[in-house]
Amino acid sequence: MGEEGQRTGPGAVAVAALAGAVLLFLIAPVVIILIVSFSGADYLRFPPPSLSLRWYQRFFGISAWRQAIGVSTQVALLTMVFATMLGFFASLALVRGRFRGKGAIYAFLLSPMIVPTIITAIGLYFFFARLKATGSILAMALGHTVLALPVVVIIIAATLQGFDVRFEQAALSLGASRFTALRRVTLPLIMPGVLSAALFAFLTSFDELLIPLFLSGVEVQTLTVRVWNSLLLEVDPTIAAVSSFLIGVTITVLGASALLRRHGETPGT
Amino acid sequence: MSPEPVAAADAVATVDASLAPERRDAVRYLLILLPAVLVLLALFVYPLLGIVERSAYTPKTGYTLEYYGQIWRVPVYLHVIGRTFRTSALVTLMCLALGYPLAYLLATLRPRAARLLMIVVVLPFFTSIIVRTYAWMVLLGRNGVVNQYLTRLGLTDTPLPLLYNQGGVLIGMTYVLLPYMVLTVYSVMRGIEPGLIRAAHGLGASRWQAFRRVSLPLSLPGIAGGTLLVFILSLGFFITPALMGGPSDVMIAMLIEREVEFTLNWSFASALAVILLVLTLIGFVGYNRIVRLERVFEAHD
Numbered sequence: 001m002g003e004e005g006q007r008t009g010p011g012a013v014a015v016a017a018l019a020g021a022v023l024l025f026l027i028a029p030v031v032i033i034l035i036v037s038f039s040g041a042d043y044l045r046f047p048p049p050s051l052s053l054r055w056y057q058r059f060f061g062i063s064a065w066r067q068a069i070g071v072s073t074q075v076a077l078l079t080m081v082f083a084t085m086l087g088f089f090a091s092l093a094l095v096r097g098r099f100r101g102k103g104a105i106y107a108f109l110l111s112p113m114i115v116p117t118i119i120t121a122i123g124l125y126f127f128f129a130r131l132k133a134t135g136s137i138l139a140m141a142l143g144h145t146v147l148a149l150p151v152v153v154i155i156i157a158a159t160l161q162g163f164d165v166r167f168e169q170a171a172l173s174l175g176a177s178r179f180t181a182l183r184r185v186t187l188p189l190i191m192p193g194v195l196s197a198a199l200f201a202f203l204t205s206f207d208e209l210l211i212p213l214f215l216s217g218v219e220v221q222t223l224t225v226r227v228w229n230s231l232l233l234e235v236d237p238t239i240a241a242v243s244s245f246l247i248g249v250t251i252t253v254l255g256a257s258a259l260l261r262r263h264g265e266t267p268g269t
Numbered sequence: 270m271s272p273e274p275v276a277a278a279d280a281v282a283t284v285d286a287s288l289a290p291e292r293r294d295a296v297r298y299l300l301i302l303l304p305a306v307l308v309l310l311a312l313f314v315y316p317l318l319g320i321v322e323r324s325a326y327t328p329k330t331g332y333t334l335e336y337y338g339q340i341w342r343v344p345v346y347l348h349v350i351g352r353t354f355r356t357s358a359l360v361t362l363m364c365l366a367l368g369y370p371l372a373y374l375l376a377t378l379r380p381r382a383a384r385l386l387m388i389v390v391v392l393p394f395f396t397s398i399i400v401r402t403y404a405w406m407v408l409l410g411r412n413g414v415v416n417q418y419l420t421r422l423g424l425t426d427t428p429l430p431l432l433y434n435q436g437g438v439l440i441g442m443t444y445v446l447l448p449y450m451v452l453t454v455y456s457v458m459r460g461i462e463p464g465l466i467r468a469a470h471g472l473g474a475s476r477w478q479a480f481r482r483v484s485l486p487l488s489l490p491g492i493a494g495g496t497l498l499v500f501i502l503s504l505g506f507f508i509t510p511a512l513m514g515g516p517s518d519v520m521i522a523m524l525i526e527r528e529v530e531f532t533l534n535w536s537f538a539s540a541l542a543v544i545l546l547v548l549t550l551i552g553f554v555g556y557n558r559i560v561r562l563e564r565v566f567e568a569h570d
């Protein structure tokens with residue numbers, strides 16, 4: 001919308017103050033958890049009276065937590081591979097193809113984002129229970145693929161829209177086959193978008209609780225399920241360290257995807 | 270259900286030979302779309318249909334509407350549905366009241382400043398819901414950060430009950446859903462032609478008049494889309510109300526989880542899930558009309 005007149009009336013000041021307060025509301029809880037996780041005190045005091053790494057030592061020292069990191073990582077990596085492969089081809093078809101019902105198919109591919117996850121989770125629970133496949137990493141990854149697919153499609157479709165088709169046409173007119181043009185010209189150029197989609201697919205799975213809550217067994221538990229189980233009992237400061245670890249993963253993904261986007265802006269625009 | 274790869278290749282070959290190039294392209298694109306669609310049909314639609322079937326069919330009794338009847342007859346269940354609607358409406362209003370001014374401010378800033386402040390919206394947005402809920406439990410608990418400050422400042426002698434009640438649920442859910450509102454409204458406001466606002470000023474409109482007569486009406490699709498999105502997402506919320514609410518703050522999703530995990534009444538849980546699903550899908554169709562996701566694609570054709 002751009003800037004308007006130079007006058008700053010009381011109304012504009014009020015809007016800016018309110019918006020500032022909302023920004024504080026959004027960021028304060030995240031920052032407070034990060035700070036509290038380094039506390040040296042026995043319970044959650046803010047600001048912490050002393051700093052230490054004791055909660056991180058507990059988090060990484062207990063084998064059940066370490067196992068949970070392993071399970072979450074395996075599920076998230078599988079999800080990333082499945083969702084990125086499926087989503088890449090689907091996005092290509094949706095952006096380039098000319099066929100009827102495209103809008104409806106797009107809405108269908110995005111619908112797992114809208115349907116309450118609890119419903120998707122119990123549907124998959126009934127489904128995998130009949131196959132006696134609950135408690136497996138693969139089942140959880142397949143469930144997360146459903147949730148991550150919309151994320152991948154949105155990101156890759158947006159990247160493909162920003163892609164200049166003339167690059168591909170040039171390759172075709174120079175005698176490349178459709179497949180070669182896709183592999184040698186289009187794919188390298190939209191790679192930043194594809195990688196960023198893969199990162200967000202990973203994050204979607206790593207952060208998600210409800211699918212593993214229903215599909216995980218007693219022994220195979222993700223990080224989020226462990227957090228859930230311990231929160232039902234008490235607000236244990238170890239969870240502040242686990243939470244900060246999860247926030248760290250989010251920051252890493254956001255940072256990497258911002259770098260990829262900057263890298264991707266140079267060619268093709 | 271899925272065609273063999275060979276059959277698919279055959280299909281392409283036949284199509285290649287017999288169709289005009291344009292039709293051939295369309296079929297090719299439909300074929301690479303197929304895997305994603307099939308996976309969703311198998312792992313999303315089919316399980317959802319399983320829920321629908323379970324809600325209205327048992328091997329013992331055959332087809333029955335008994336479980337829907339139970340929801341209708343037992344007042345507790347209708348209360349839970351009513352409470353879910355009320356809570357969702359309140360959360361939506363709070364998200365609009367907090368999110369609209371922020372989206373407006375972000376849209377009027379220079380792009381670089383807006384992008385910087387957007388990090389504050391996006392970081393919580395992509396942080397696990399359970400982490401965000403935990404953060405508010407740490408803040409609002411009996412010995413939580415807020416109560417520590419209130420006691421230290423002498424504003425209260427005994428810790429205030431801020432958690433495990435409706436207030437806690439409202440704060441937590443508003444916090445988790447606020448980014449959806451901000452991002453939806455912002456995306457519409459960014460698309461408003463700046464010349465229109467300059468023109469309003471040029472014609473003598475004050476800042477407030479320009480906002481009320483130009484920016485506000487043009488941002489209405491954002492308000493409608495954001496409101497609908499936050500409302501339908503609230504209806505199915507589970508993690509935040511389950512951890513931050515008290516015994517009297519049960520919402521539909523929590524009831525479903527209880528019936529599946531503890532009461533083991535899967536048919537009844539399924540009937541509740543179907544009701545929630547239908548409400549959500551109606552909302553999604555409405556959302557798609559307002560914000561029109563497919564326009565993104567049409568613009569490129």
